[in-house]
Amino acid sequence: MKVSIQVRLKNGILDPQGKTVNNALHHLGFKNIQNVRIGKLIEFDIREADKKKASVIIEDACKKLLSNPVIEDFSYVLGED
């Protein structure tokens, strides 16, 4: 099964990278774009056909390594092969 994980900074934590990109977009004339936040996309395949079981494994991996719970939140999507 294909897995796609999004890791993003928690709400309320300042994202200087997002802010800088936001400013650059405004300089280019994209005045209607705002609140840019930048995160990470992590993709992998998982050898587990059962979605519930796969979710348990993915959440464990996210908490232990793929995100830092002090500063980041994660969400994920399970897809077909």
Next chain:
Amino acid sequence: MKFGVVVFPGSNCDHDMYHALKILAGNEVQFIWHQDTSLAGFDGVVLPGGFSYGDYLRAGAIARFSPILQEIIRFAKKGKIVLGICNGFQVLTESGLLPGALMRNQNLRFICKHVYIRTENNQTVFTKGLKSGQILRIPIAHGEGKYYIDDHNLKKLDEHRQIVFRYCSPDGQLRDEYNPNGSKASIAGVINKEGNVLGMMPHPERAIELLLGSADGRYLLESMIG
């Protein structure tokens, strides 16, 4: 006292730290490879600066799972001395031995310069040779050194006197322009509640010879050596 300096793939301040510990009081010091699994015979361990595992995923995130780290966690729980400098500090927060996290510098740049830090707690094994409020001039060299902790836990840090160093002006004032990376409450170094694990972004091992600009790092390393 026998000290070990851990070497990860990507460490680059390991030799500086080895040199510093060697010349200060002729201390017994040895490198420890990240694949090693024993700390028998050591009284203290230093996690040096650098870019362990290329800072992949997050700084310190992969090093935290190396074989030696599992032993360092046990070592720390036994009350032995653990010092993390720069990348070592990042590894200590990632492993949960120290609270908080280190994020990208506020200005998004790698900053390499001498800064001033103020001693906030001189009642620790690492700072007992310093006066309360003593100002040290020590270099920093990092891209991800902005210390973050939520307000609730910041209060707890303060209550337990876990903030050991803060960035300051040359005369010891806390002001935004002297907080180089945007750290919460100007925090440059924190200690665990038990008082045996210290993490800091500034590099004391780069400030042990006047010829190289400052010898203020000696106070800290000499305190630790005992």
